[in-house]
Amino acid sequence: MLTSLAGGPKHGYAITTDVEEVSGVRLGPGTLYGALSRLEEKGLIEALPVDERRRPYRLTGAGAAALEEHLHRIAQVARSGLHRLRASEALR
Numbered sequence: 001m002l003t004s005l006a007g008g009p010k011h012g013y014a015i016t017t018d019v020e021e022v023s024g025v026r027l028g029p030g031t032l033y034g035a036l037s038r039l040e041e042k043g044l045i046e047a048l049p050v051d052e053r054r055r056p057y058r059l060t061g062a063g064a065a066a067l068e069e070h071l072h073r074i075a076q077v078a079r080s081g082l083h084r085l086r087a088s089e090a091l092r
Helices: 002-006 012-023 029-041 061-090
Strands: 045-047 057-059
Touching: 002 012, 002 057, 002 061, 012 029, 029 045, 057 061
Parallel strands: none
Antiparallel strands: 045 057
């Protein structure tokens, strides 16, 4: 969800659609709005004024920093995993 909001403010349905396109995971309404609530409580996102019955959300500075840190960790895990796979293929 943070990755989705890194592209700019979005309302719930737009977040759901974007997350599904990027990850292949379809979020149900309970999961979506529960996560939005928790992310807002942690100060990682903030709700914007309602626009035509839709409430958009945007990433905060703290949210951007947390997302960047998380993405660097994921990249490190991926590099390590790929390195280990290549090493194990050499043993075959």
